[in-house]
Amino acid sequence: MIKEEHFTDKVADVIQLDETLSDIVKAQVMRNLAKLKGTKVNILITGATGCGKSSTINALFGSDKAKVGQGVAPETMDIKKFELSNIVLYDSPGLGDGKEADLRHAKSIIEKLHEKDPQGNLLIDLVLVILDGSSRDLGTSFQLINEVIIPNLGEDNKRLLVAINQADIAMKGRYWNDNENRPEPELIKFLEEKVNSTSKRIKEATDIDVEPIYYSAGYKNGNQAQNPYNLSKLMLLILQHTKEEKRAVFVQDINKDSNMWKDDDRLKDYRGEIQKTLWDSVKESASQGADIGGAIFGAPGRVIGGAIGAIGGFISGLFSGW
Ligand SMILES: Nc1nc2c(ncn2[C@@H]2O[C@H](COP(=O)(O)OP(=O)(O)OP(=O)(O)O)[C@@H](O)[C@H]2O)c(=O)[nH]1
Ligand SMILES: [Mg+2]
Structure with missing residues (x-):
């Protein structure tokens, strides 16, 4: 079985390519992502x-x-x-x-x-x-x-x-x-x-x-x-x-088969809340101690080197069909 690429590596790729970030900030985010990968x-x-x-x-x-x-x-x-x-x-x-x-x-x-x-x-x-x-x-x-x-x-x-x-x-x-x-x-x-x-x-x-x-x-x-x-x-x-x-690490291991997640009591938007919870946690973990919170991981639509789109799309892509 081919091992799936770790999501923290995908996020790291996006960060590395972002020209608006200083090397110091990048280094901090890389450290955060490495720590997350081992959590x-x-x-x-x-x-x-x-x-x-x-x-x-x-x-x-x-x-x-x-x-x-x-x-x-x-x-x-x-x-x-x-x-x-x-x-x-x-x-x-x-x-x-x-x-x-x-x-x-x-x-x-x-x-x-x-x-x-x-x-x-x-x-x-x-x-x-x-x-x-x-x-x-x-x-x-x-x-x-x-x-x-x-x-x-x-x-x-x-x-x-x-x-x-x-x-x-x-x-x-x-x-x-x-x-x-x-x-x-x-x-x-x-x-x-x-x-x-x-x-x-x-x-x-x-x-x-x-x-x-x-x-x-x-x-x-x-x-x-x-x-x-x-x-x-x-x-x-x-x-x-x-x-x-x-x-955040549930992103890696959660079942990617969307059939597993579709039937529920509809009392809440559980899938939406799962996505939001995971995304918030990735954001929080990656940007800790680096002064970028607002910049890279800010409101969707703010284009900073395509980071939001790539990472956000990755997370929502986890649950294709949601
Ligand atoms: N109808 C129905 N059957 C289920 C459900 N969950 C498990 N089963 C069935 O119940 C049986 C036991 O399920 P397991 O998942 O092996 O239960 P377990 O707790 O791991 O059992 P042990 O490891 O033997 O202690 C299997 O035949 C399952 O298919 C369910 O939600 N609905
Ligand atoms: Mg068992």
């Missing part, structure tokens, strides 16, 4: 067997990164690490696989949550807990969130994200509009109740406020396939829960 975002993804961890990873970051289970045996036995260009994923089993396995999994999740990076910061930027929306009994998932994850999050509650997957089969497939890939009002009501009861169960046990969302990671099964639903809502939430200075 890692570490995400821990966990949840019960079969909730859709692998499917979600593949939908967010491109297919076949993680093996999707077909049988009943748990595919994820211990924490698995997937290194993309800048995003590092840790795929961990949740609870519910028996007492011994549960203890082992809880222990390794707790260790991960406390692990520090070489700079002494907490390694894990974000914990995504996935619940299986089609399951009646989410007891072990609440145990995972309330007793394992939240007590070990430290100060930074923002590190936790809870998302309810398999929205399409939450009512055994009833009230899912297959043609338009969206829930009908009866199912929406059911899912909203699930969201509310989830946040209530967490609040009562831990006094922590979380705002879960529901989505579907979609599936491929032989020649049957269904696109995700609300994946863009999930992606925006992931970005918003990531430290501002790190958000």
